[in-house]
Amino acid sequence: MNTLQPTLKPxxxxxxxxxxxxxxxxxxxxxxxxxxxxxxxxxxxxxxxxRTVLTKDGRTKLNIxxxxxxxxxxxxxxxxxxxxxxxxxxxxxxxxxxxxxxLDLMSSWVSHLPKDVNYNKVVGHGLxxxxxxxxxxxxxxVVKDLNQDQQFEFDDASFDAVLCTVSVQYxxxxxxxxxxxxxxLKPGGVFIVSFSNRMFYEKAVGAWREGTGYGRVQLVVQYxxxxxxxxxxxxxRKAADDGAKGDGSVLGWIKGVLGLLSGSDPFFAVIAxxxxxxxxx
Numbered sequence: 001m002n003t004l005q006p007t008l009k010p011x012x013x014x015x016x017x018x019x020x021x022x023x024x025x026x027x028x029x030x031x032x033x034x035x036x037x038x039x040x041x042x043x044x045x046x047x048x049x050x051r052t053v054l055t056k057d058g059r060t061k062l063n064i065x066x067x068x069x070x071x072x073x074x075x076x077x078x079x080x081x082x083x084x085x086x087x088x089x090x091x092x093x094x095x096x097x098x099x100x101x102x103l104d105l106m107s108s109w110v111s112h113l114p115k116d117v118n119y120n121k122v123v124g125h126g127l128x129x130x131x132x133x134x135x136x137x138x139x140x141x142v143v144k145d146l147n148q149d150q151q152f153e154f155d156d157a158s159f160d161a162v163l164c165t166v167s168v169q170y171x172x173x174x175x176x177x178x179x180x181x182x183x184x185l186k187p188g189g190v191f192i193v194s195f196s197n198r199m200f201y202e203k204a205v206g207a208w209r210e211g212t213g214y215g216r217v218q219l220v221v222q223y224x225x226x227x228x229x230x231x232x233x234x235x236x237r238k239a240a241d242d243g244a245k246g247d248g249s250v251l252g253w254i255k256g257v258l259g260l261l262s263g264s265d266p267f268f269a270v271i272a273x274x275x276x277x278x279x280x281x
Contacts, residue, residue, distance in 0.1 A: 046229035046275075047182045049175050053222045058207035059172045067127060067145055067170070070203060074109070074130040080166055080196050083264035087238050088112050088165065088194050091269055095190055100160035103184065106146070106167035109134040123159075125152075150176040157186045164193045169208040169216070170200070174223045182227050185274040191230070193220050196265040213266060220270040230272040238267035 063070065093114045096102065100119050104111050107124040109131040124141035126132050132141040142152065150173055162181045171177050181191050197213060208216060217235055224233040 047179055048228040049179050049226055050228050051226050053175055053219070053226050054205065054207050058205060060206045061172070061203055062209075063202035067147055067203070070200075074128050074134075080198060081265045084196055084267050085112050087267045088269070089114055091192065091194070091236060091271075092163075093117065095192060095271065096161055101158065103154075103159045103162045103181075104138065105162055105164040105181070106170070107132060107135065107138070107141070107163075107165070111135060111137045111163070112165060113137050146177055147172045150180050152180060152184060154184045156183055157189075158184050160186055160189050162189070162191045164191075166195050166198065168193050168195055168220060168223075169204040172205055175226050178223045178227045178230075182229055182274055187274055189274045190271060191224075191274070192269060192271050193223075194267070194269040195220070196267060198265060213268065217268050217270065220268075224270065224272045229275055231275050233270050233272040236267070236269040236271065240264050240266040 089112050092112065096113070096117075096119065098117055098119055101121040102113075102119055102123065104122055104124045107126045108128070111122065111124070113119065113122070119137075121139050122137045124132050124135055124138035125144060126141065127143065127145060129141075129143050132138060132143070135141070144152070147170075162185060168174065178191075185191065195216065199208065201209060207219060211219060217237075221233045221235065224230045
């Protein structure tokens with residue numbers, strides 16, 4: 001189920017609006033679900049999931065309660081440090097043009113886009129309507145649990161860019177989500193997935209919890225590679241300062257929570273484009 005909300009709240013704003021309510025904007029992206037599985041007409045295989053990346057155990061979370069319950073209470077905090085945020089903003093400045101129509105996937109109350117750049121349209125997605133409503137960069141937003149339903153009610157080829165910031169670790173069906181991102185991207189559109197070593201440990205999938213920084217990068221690379229039609233993923237890394245918050249292990253996470261480590265968060269981004277025709281292994 002999808003729920004769309006404008007970013008400005010009236011005095012009687014209800015965080016749980018009627019389902020499938022649509023608010024049109026001046027730029028007219030119509031969130032109408034397409035019957036096509038891929039926006040590429042050049043090849044029927046484009047957007048096809050070629051292989052499964054995660055095992056059953058790799059998709060398992062320690063906390064199996066519904067994600068909507070876990071994220072029901074708004075968290076108006078930043079989940080990474082200022083150094084990470086500045087690096088991400090610089091990447092966005094380099095990769096995103098002002099005329100772009102952008103989908104901010106698994107977003108929150110801040111999108112980390114350059115403040116001095118006005119984009120054609122920014123559409124948000126997340127699980128907490130209060131957080132999304134507070135985000136000043138969003139023209140409107142969608143409340144949706146991607147672990148329950150991986151399809152968006154957007155037309156094929158609706159967006160020039162899709163962003164996913166420090167949230168990919170929570171996807172239980174990443175292959176299907178990346179295929180859906182491929183569908184809604186325009187040919188040549190970019191998908192930027194960024195992450196660090198922080199997480200809600202009990203809500204991250206097993207393959208992520210058990211991985212290292214390098215292993216998680218390779219995992220996201222495989223998410224791209226399992227969908228027919230993405231270009232070869234590009235990896236952007238920025239090492240943490242001395243004394244940074246561990247290696248992403250359970251012990252490192254505990255030390256970070258207890259404040260026993262210092263330094264900046266490591267920055268990782270995996271970037272790929274929707275090609276005009278699929279690339280074969």
